Amino acid sequence: MMQTCCIHHPSLSSPHRYLTLPRCDASAIGVKPPRVCKVGFIGKNHPLGISNLTRGRRLYVNLNANDAHPSMSMFEEETSPENTAPVSPEAELPFGKWSPSKYIWRGLSVPIIAGQVILRILKGKIHWRNTLQQLERTGPKSLGVCLLTSTFVGMAFTIQFVREFTRLGLNRSIGGVLALAFSRELSPVITSIVVAGRMGSAFAAELGTMQVSEQTDTLRVLGADPIDYLITPRVIASCLALPFLTLMCFTVGMASSALLSDAVYGISINIIMDSAHRALRPWDIVSAMIKSQVFGAIISVISCSWGVTTTGGAKGVGESTTSAVVMSLVGIFIADFVLSSFFFQGAGDSLKNCV
Numbered sequence: 215m216m217q218t219c220c221i222h223h224p225s226l227s228s229p230h231r232y233l234t235l236p237r238c239d240a241s242a243i244g245v246k247p248p249r250v251c252k253v254g255f256i257g258k259n260h261p262l263g264i265s266n267l268t269r270g271r272r273l274y275v276n277l278n279a280n281d282a283h284p285s286m287s288m289f290e291e292e293t294s295p296e297n298t299a300p301v302s303p304e305a306e307l308p309f310g311k312w313s314p315s316k317y318i319w320r321g322l323s324v325p326i327i328a329g330q331v332i333l334r335i336l337k338g339k340i341h342w343r344n345t346l347q348q349l350e351r352t353g354p355k356s357l358g359v360c361l362l363t364s365t366f367v368g369m370a371f372t373i374q375f376v377r378e379f380t381r382l383g384l385n386r387s388i389g390g391v392l393a394l395a396f397s398r399e400l401s402p403v404i405t406s407i408v409v410a411g412r413m414g415s416a417f418a419a420e421l422g423t424m425q426v427s428e429q430t431d432t433l434r435v436l437g438a439d440p441i442d443y444l445i446t447p448r449v450i451a452s453c454l455a456l457p458f459l460t461l462m463c464f465t466v467g468m469a470s471s472a473l474l475s476d477a478v479y480g481i482s483i484n485i486i487m488d489s490a491h492r493a494l495r496p497w498d499i500v501s502a503m504i505k506s507q508v509f510g511a512i513i514s515v516i517s518c519s520w521g522v523t524t525t526g527g528a529k530g531v532g533e534s535t536t537s538a539v540v541m542s543l544v545g546i547f548i549a550d551f552v553l554s555s556f557f558f559q560g561a562g563d564s565l566k567n568c569v
Contacts, residue, residue, distance in 0.1 A: 316523075339446070351416075352456075366470075368467030389472070389487060390492060405463050414514075417513075421517075426524055430522065453514070456509060461503070
């Protein structure tokens with residue numbers, strides 16, 4: 215037969231109203247029958263140890279020594295703040311509440327991601343299908359805008375050089391100066407700027423959208439590393455496509471300069487090409503290829519790093535895209551100065567055969 219126990223609750227409307235509960239076995243709650251168990255708790259809506267606690271409730275469970283029949287009662291009591299033990303504050307670390315700026319941890323993520331990409335390449339962990347897709351986007355689909363930009367930049371520089379050199383009687387030096395300017399500086403820098411604006415922004419926007427929509431977390435759950443699947447193909451594609459784009463921009467820029475010189479200023483195309491041939495050396499073309507590879511790595515690593523560290527929804531994606539392009543351009547200009555000072559030291563003699 216089911217036995218019951220009575221619980222007297224002071225908050226009920228009648229002082230003689232009771233609640234009926236099934237009989238509680240002493241072994242179920244881990245108490246031997248001969249003993250008396252008292253379970254108490256304090257607090258109505260306040261945690262323990264708060265000084266403003268003035269009224270509490272206690273619940274008592276008494277087990278009968280003969281048949282272990284429980285009887286429970288609850289009553290309210292007044293508690294003074296003096297009897298409440300104060301809660302000692304935990305010791306805070308010196309930099310416990312300090313959080314680094316977004317630019318600081320984004321800047322730290324750049325060398326980390328670059329190192330992981332290098333390790334993946336050395337170990338051969340390359341997703342070739344994604345790499346070929348990114349190579350198509352970065353190379354052939356970016357060729358048109360790069361060639362168009364290089365054409366008009368070449369013609370603009372030709373106007374300035376031809377106007378000044380013809381007054382000095384140095385018509386045979388125009389082609390050499392244009393060739394050196396295009397091969398050493400203009401072609402790699404202009405191509406990298408165009409690719410940074412076109413592909414760098416795309417990399418940051420794509421990865422930023424995947425980050426805020428938790429698609430990168432889904433890849434990790436499925437067992438795919440985002441570094442292998444998303445970032446490494448983009449870095450490899452940028453480093454491979456930029457040298458070829460730079461070479462094509464150099465060729466088109468020189469051709470547009472020679473055509474403008476012949477059509478407007480009457481300087482023969484043969485004179486321009488002969489002067490360029492005398493001034494150029496193989497190292498000039500090789501240095502342009504090396505620069506473009508470094509610039510491609512800077513664009514892809516910075517853009518991908520800014521993308522995977524995006525927070526804040528659509529607004530954060532827009533900010534990451536803009537910031538990635540700006541930081542890529544700054545990195546390109548800094549790297550161009552460093553590489554130029556390293557590659558071309560001392561006095562040059564490239565134009566001595568063009569005078």
